[in-house]
Amino acid sequence: MNKKWLVSAVMISLLATSACSEKEQAQAPVKEVKQVVWEKVVQERAAFVSELSGTLQPLEEAVVSFEVGGRLVELNRKEGDSVKAGDVLARVNAQDYSLQVASSNAAVQQTAAALSKVNNGAREQEVTQARLAVEKATAAYQKVLDDFKRIEKLYQEKAISKSEYESAKNGLTIAEKDLQNAQQAFSLVTQGARPEDKDLSRASYNQAVVAQEMAATTLAKTQLRAPISGTILAKLSSTGTLVSPGTPVYQVGNIDTLKVVLPVPDREISAWKTGETVSLELYGQKRDAKVVKIFPATNENTGTIGVEVQVPNPKHDWFAGQVVKATKTLKGQEGIFVPVEAVLSRGESDAHVFVNAGGKAVKTAVTIGQLAGDKLEIKSGLKPGEELIVKGADRLFDGDPIEAAGGTQP
DSSP states (O other), rough: OOOHHHHHHHHHHHHHHHHHHHHHHHOOOOOOOEEEEEEEEOOEEEEEEEEEEOOOOOEEEEEEOOOOOOOEEEEOOOOOOHHHHHOOEEEEEEEHHHHHHHHHHHHHHHHHHHHHHHHOOHHHHHHHHHHHHHHHHHHHHHHHHHHHHHHHHHHHHHOOOHHHHHHHHHHHHHHHHHHHHHHHHHHHHHHSOOHHHHHHHHHHHHHHHHHHHHHHHHHEEEEEEEEEEEEEEEOOOOOOEEOOOOOOEEEEEEEEEEEEEEEEEEEGGGGTOOOOOOEEETTTTTEEEEEEEEEEETTTTTEEEEEEEEOTTTTTOTTTTOEEEEEEEEEEEEEEEEEEOOOOOSSGGEEEEEEEEEEEEEEEOOOOEETTEEEEEESSOTTTTOOOEEESGOOOTTTTBBEETTTTTO
């Protein structure tokens, strides 16, 4: 009885051991071989595609306004009209300014006549009259002088009264002054005007000439002329409006060629050169533009440097104010650059990749650098020649068995 029980116990123990072994095998399945794609790590020079945007502007632009005030009487140009530099665009009423010109012309004639008279001196008839006046005054003075000498002798002899003597003395004084006046008049006629009188007449004439030129210039400003050749971009006033100096009337711009100032980050400015070509895109249409100027200073607010590029616009089918995108390929330094999807990261301090090591995925910590298009720079953690898993890395754990996509073993 005891032997039978012992055999039964052994059998039960063997059956239990067998069942436990089968259960352990069921709980530890073989790992799945995952299909991935890997590439050999190489060192290369990075290529960056710089994409910038800017607003198209006319190559030249001017807001045109009158330098004088008045009422607009002519304003015949409209938006889209082509104009040449110097073309008349508008006019204001010029009546008052024409009167100023006429008045200045009369002043010039008047002062010119006065100056001529001063410079030319007296006529022959005036000289003759002045000489006769001197001779007459001399004869009169001599007669009065003779009479005074006779009366003075009689007065000394007390033959006449003191009042008669004083009357004769006064008559002599008057005759003497008359003679002096006649002599001075003759001198003025024969010697001409004094230098200061000539200078005063000449200054008056010059002033009148300046006023005449100013009036003529002001009259010319009643016509508004185009300062540049281009296209009327905007009409800013209307006929009949009373305008003052500086009031905008037209906006004129040269749109045969457009320009755009691109905000280039200062770290990239060394790659931009005057004269090179960049591509501009507007609603899918691309055109080549030329770099014409690199601004000399950095914008303190944005940290960018302006680069002006110009693009031909012969059909005027690109418009000022539209925003265009510029693209330029920049060459960077040499290094290891890998596809972005190959790098798994929860931050720069936890970046890692998977490399193929004998058919197993090995988790490898890396240090990442700058982004170059669709690739990331790997500063450390990878070496040229290693096989980097570039597709399927997001499904891997460290040590997973792997094979090349399509079933090909490494």
